[in-house]
Amino acid sequence: xxxxxxxxxxxxxxxxxxxxxxxxxxxxxxxxxxxxxxxxxxxxxxxxxxxxxxxxxxxxxxxxxxxxxxxxxxxxxxxxxxxxxxxxxxxxxxxxxxxxxxxxxxxxxxxxxxxxxxxxxxxxxxxxxxxxxxxxxxxxxxxxxxxxxxxxxxxxxxxxxxxxxxxxxxxxxxxxxxxxxxxxxxxxxxxxxxxxxxxxxxxxxxxxxxxxxxxxxxxxxxxxxxxxxxxxxxxxxxxxxxxxxxxxxxxxxxxxxxxxxxxxxxxxxxxxxxxxxxxxxxxxxxxxxxxxxxxxxxxxxxxxxxxxxxxxxxxxxxxxxxxxxxxxxxxxxxxxxxxxxxxxxxxxxxxxxxxxxxxxxxxxxxxxxxxxxxxxxxxxxxxxxxxxxxxxxxxxxxx
Amino acid sequence: xxxxxxxxxxxxxxxxxxxxxxxxxxxxxxxxxxxxxxxxxxxxxxxxxxxxxxxxxxxxxxxxxxxxxxxxxxxxxxxxxxxxxxxxxxxxxxxxxxxxxxxxxxxxxxxxxxxxxxxxxxxxxxxxxxxxxxxxxxxxxxxxxxxxxxxxxxxxxxxxxxxxxxxxxxxxxxxxxxxxxxxxxxxxxxxxxxxxxxxxxxxxxxxxxxxxxxxxxxxxxxxxxxxxxxxxxxxxxxxxxxxxxxxxxxxxxxxxxxxxxxxxxxxxxxxxxxxxxxxxxxxxxxxxxxxxxxxxxxxxxxxxxxxxxxxxxx
Numbered sequence: 001x002x003x004x005x006x007x008x009x010x011x012x013x014x015x016x017x018x019x020x021x022x023x024x025x026x027x028x029x030x031x032x033x034x035x036x037x038x039x040x041x042x043x044x045x046x047x048x049x050x051x052x053x054x055x056x057x058x059x060x061x062x063x064x065x066x067x068x069x070x071x072x073x074x075x076x077x078x079x080x081x082x083x084x085x086x087x088x089x090x091x092x093x094x095x096x097x098x099x100x101x102x103x104x105x106x107x108x109x110x111x112x113x114x115x116x117x118x119x120x121x122x123x124x125x126x127x128x129x130x131x132x133x134x135x136x137x138x139x140x141x142x143x144x145x146x147x148x149x150x151x152x153x154x155x156x157x158x159x160x161x162x163x164x165x166x167x168x169x170x171x172x173x174x175x176x177x178x179x180x181x182x183x184x185x186x187x188x189x190x191x192x193x194x195x196x197x198x199x200x201x202x203x204x205x206x207x208x209x210x211x212x213x214x215x216x217x218x219x220x221x222x223x224x225x226x227x228x229x230x231x232x233x234x235x236x237x238x239x240x241x242x243x244x245x246x247x248x249x250x251x252x253x254x255x256x257x258x259x260x261x262x263x264x265x266x267x268x269x270x271x272x273x274x275x276x277x278x279x280x281x282x283x284x285x286x287x288x289x290x291x292x293x294x295x296x297x298x299x300x301x302x303x304x305x306x307x308x309x310x311x312x313x314x315x316x317x318x319x320x321x322x323x324x325x326x327x328x329x330x331x332x333x334x335x336x337x338x339x340x341x342x343x344x345x346x347x348x349x350x351x352x353x354x355x356x357x358x359x360x361x362x363x364x365x366x367x368x369x370x371x372x373x374x375x376x377x378x379x380x381x382x383x384x385x386x387x388x389x390x391x392x393x394x395x396x397x398x399x
Numbered sequence: 400x401x402x403x404x405x406x407x408x409x410x411x412x413x414x415x416x417x418x419x420x421x422x423x424x425x426x427x428x429x430x431x432x433x434x435x436x437x438x439x440x441x442x443x444x445x446x447x448x449x450x451x452x453x454x455x456x457x458x459x460x461x462x463x464x465x466x467x468x469x470x471x472x473x474x475x476x477x478x479x480x481x482x483x484x485x486x487x488x489x490x491x492x493x494x495x496x497x498x499x500x501x502x503x504x505x506x507x508x509x510x511x512x513x514x515x516x517x518x519x520x521x522x523x524x525x526x527x528x529x530x531x532x533x534x535x536x537x538x539x540x541x542x543x544x545x546x547x548x549x550x551x552x553x554x555x556x557x558x559x560x561x562x563x564x565x566x567x568x569x570x571x572x573x574x575x576x577x578x579x580x581x582x583x584x585x586x587x588x589x590x591x592x593x594x595x596x597x598x599x600x601x602x603x604x605x606x607x608x609x610x611x612x613x614x615x616x617x618x619x620x621x622x623x624x625x626x627x628x629x630x631x632x633x634x635x636x637x638x639x640x641x642x643x644x645x646x647x648x649x650x651x652x653x654x655x656x657x658x659x660x661x662x663x664x665x666x667x668x669x670x671x672x673x674x675x676x677x678x679x680x681x682x683x684x685x686x687x688x689x690x691x692x693x694x695x696x697x698x699x700x701x702x703x704x705x706x707x708x709x710x711x712x713x
Contacts, residue, residue: 009503017492200485206548207480209452210504 006211010219015227018190024234031238032245039249053096053112053117056086064103065124073117075099097121102140105129170316172256173343177336180272181309187228187276188283188302194220195287213375217284218367225276230270256343259316267352268339274359275335279305281363285370288377312336317343329355331362403430404465405556405587406451411460413446413611420446422611423460428589433582435598436591439703440609444591445484447608448560451589452481458505466555477506480554484561484591486545488533494520495529498547503553512551515669519547522577538565544573550581556582561596575601595696605695607702614706619695626698627652627706629666631691632675636660644682650675653701660686665697 051072057063060080067073076095078086086098087110098110099121107125109118134144198204207216208262283302290296311333315324319341328338328347334355341347372393377385385393406428413421421443428434437446449455451462466478489497495516502512520526524541525536533541542565550557562578563571571594578601582588592598598605599619607622609617615622629652639660645651650671655663666675676688 006504010502013500016496017489180576198487201490202483202485203487205449205454205483205485206481206488206501207504208454209479209483210476251515 001077003212003215005289006215007218007222010216011223011226014194014220014223015230017194018224019227019230024230027234028238028241031242035242035245036249039251048342053115055097055099055121056082056089056095056101057099058083058086063128065121066127067120067124071117071120073120105132109230127385166256168254168256169343173316174313175239176236176268176343177309178310178338179232179239180275180336180339181270181306182235183228183232184278184279184305184309185271185302187224187280188305191220191280191283192225192287192290192299192302194224195284196290196292199288199290200292214371217288217371217374219285221277221280221367221370225280227277228280229269229273234271234325250289264342267342270356271335271338271342271359274363277363278331278335278359278366281366281370285373285377285390288374289390308333309336310350313342315340329358331359334359348358404428405430406589407461407463408447408451409461409463411447411450411457411462412416413443413450413455413457415592419611421450421457424608424613425460425610426606426613426616428585428587428596429605431582431585432603433588433590433601435580435602435605436589436608437595437598437605437699442608443609443611445560446611448481448483448558448589448591451558452479464556470573475687476504477552478553478555480505480549480557480559480586482546482549482557482562488541488548492570493530494525494533494536494544497533498544501548502551505554507552515551515553516547519551523547523573523639525535539567539570542566543570546577553584554586556587557589559588561590561592562590563594571597595694595699599695607699609706610710615627615702619703622702623693623698624696626701627665627693629693630669630672631693631697632664632666632672633657633687633689633691634662634664634679634683635686635688636662637686640683645679648675648678653704655697655700663691664696665701 019087053073054076055073056076056078058078058080059064062077065075083100086095089095090098090112093112096111097118100108100110102108105125109121113117134141196209199348211219224318240255243251243255247253282304286298286301290298311327315327315337318324324337324341328332328341329351338352338355342352373385373390374395377390404427408426410423410425411421412419412423424443424447424645436447438444446455450457464478486707488501495513496517498516499509499512502515503509507515517526517529520529525540525543528536528540533544536544546559546562549559559578562574565668566574575597578588578590590598590602602619604618605615605622606613615626617625635658637660642654642662645654645664650666650668652665652667655665657663664675666672672690679685679688
């Protein structure tokens with residue numbers, strides 16, 4: 001009981017050492033400010049900027065080109081005789097373009113520089129031409145629609161598949177595992193700085209005379225994993241604020257389905273926390289063996305967690321493939337791959353439970369191994385123990 | 400010092416590869432006692448202290464504390480205080496937060512830990528700096544914080560490794576008083592220090608170690624008496640002189656050259672003082688003569704020299 005209380009006290013201490021509420025509030029405010037600046041700026045530019053394009057249509061017969069409502073293109077019908085003077089006006093920047101209609105659906109477009117708005121004219125001309133040809137062939141729009149109508153296929157799936165994922169969901173999944181990677185890296189960096197710093201400033205002996213190394217490492221792992229989780233939460237919140245502010249300013253962005261599902265959010269946070277604990281446990285043991293962080297080659301091991309995250313991106317193609325199903329249960333890759341699958345597809349409770357239990361078991365196993373390495377390394381100065389020595393320590397029975 | 404035994408160390412041994420750091424060491428400590436562990440560098444003091452703290456385990460022998468009800472080989476950290484030789488604290492955290500945390504991991508509640516921290520800070524005139532980070536303090540003040548961290552929980556047994564290092568003479572005096580107060584309130588203090596003149600003033604008993612073994616154990620007076628039972632005489636010559644006559648004098652135990660024309664002579668017995676002075680005065684031109692108390696420092700040097708002679712002879 002006392003050990004648990006002490007572990008929590010150390011976790012609280014580690015969390016408090018690195019989590020600065022002021023900095024997190026600033027992160028949220030910056031997110032809101034950037035969104036407001038970017039999307040507010042675009043809106044203001046649209047409102048006050050001159051986006052209207054004036055185009056002269058050269059034709060002796062009346063023409064109506066169908067343009068979308070929001071289009072900023074204004075047509076002026078001019079006779080063929082005015083063609084050269086219109087081109088001259090275009091060169092003088094008095095108008096933006098000259099559309100010269102010819103027979104057989106041919107047309108020339110004179111502009112100073114091709115812009116995206118020309119694509120709108122291309123689309124309008126294609127629609128006009130199609131309409132004229134249909135009229136000539138005596139095909140009504142209703143008939144045309146029925147010719148190109150899709151065959152009615154009703155899919156009755158016995159298991160839900162990944163077809164439900166939308167573009168927003170995919171973006172959300174990508175952003176989430178991106179944030180998860182940042183959370184892992186930040187956690188590992190704090191863990192690394194905390195342990196090597198304590199070792200270098202000789203705090204270790206003070207602490208291990210008061211609590212056992214196992215309690216100390218447990219507290220550190222929990223505290224820093226909670227820190228990673230809190231940072232992940234802050235990043236998610238700042239993204240939600242970013243999207244919300246941008247939507248208010250007319251970005252047209254929408255929240256993904258996952259944002260409206262608290263149960264799914266809880267599962268994602270659970271797997272994120274287990275992933276953070278997995279890597280923090282592993283790295284606590286490594287950091288304890290490092291004598292000088294400036295010269296030790298072991299610091300590069302911090303890049304290891306990027307491998308499972310990279311694998312998780314492969315799940316975007318087919319989250320229900322056998323490989324992804326296995327990787328979402330395998331402890332090393334479970335946290336990011338299962339997170340992607342949870343967002344993009346429906347995952348059975350059996351798979352979720354198996355993945356979570358295996359991850360918890362792995363963390364427990366790793367924690368016992370890390371505790372032994374940590375206990376022996378933390379008071380060692382000088383030569384770093386080899387991986388062989390570390391494995392020997394792990395093999396020892398508890399004294 | 401009470402008569403209740405609080406620690407029994409029996410025949411502890413610790414070996415690191417080919418080096419025997421501690422060899423069959425035994426001693427006991429009593430409640431409220433100030434006990435000093437002395438010895439040259441590499442004598443095995445820090446290894447002994449680490450074994451007492453449970454940071455290291457002895458290869459053989461036993462360490463038994465009698466601090467709580469009954470005996471215990473590894474007492475709760477709440478009854479032990481430890482100031483390690485290799486020390487440091489969190490530089491980037493405020494002093495009060497650090498001390499509160501140190502109190503908590505030693506078993507105090509959060510409020511009690513903060514209260515005790517403030518009380519100690521006030522006593523050491525650092526209360527106004529409680530919210531500052533440790534790295535803003537001078538080395539001496541950082542040492543004070545380190546000391547507070549080791550005794551904030553009012554331990555029954557405090558192990559203080561080099562508690563005077565980094566302090567100026569005024570603060571050394573202050574810490575002598577603090578340690579005396581701790582002992583007076585019932586805390587048993589084990590200290591390891593190199594400042595013999597301070598240890599001599601504060602320690603009830605002493606254990607002198609060399610090469611991992613005990614070479615003297617008892618009160619300061621007993622050790623001095625057993626090591627150099629005679630008298631120390633300081634002589635200042637008018638000119639540089641040949642010391643052969645003094646060296647050959649049968650009443651002389653040892654000569655220590657303390658300057659170009661200064662020597663300190665240790666006599667085997669105080670009874671031979673007058674004969675010795677008569678001989679010296681007849682043979683040398685003396686500027687001054689003074690008798691001195693044998694200090695713990697003198698006894699320490701002599702005891703180590705005696706032990707080395709035994710080792711070499713063996």
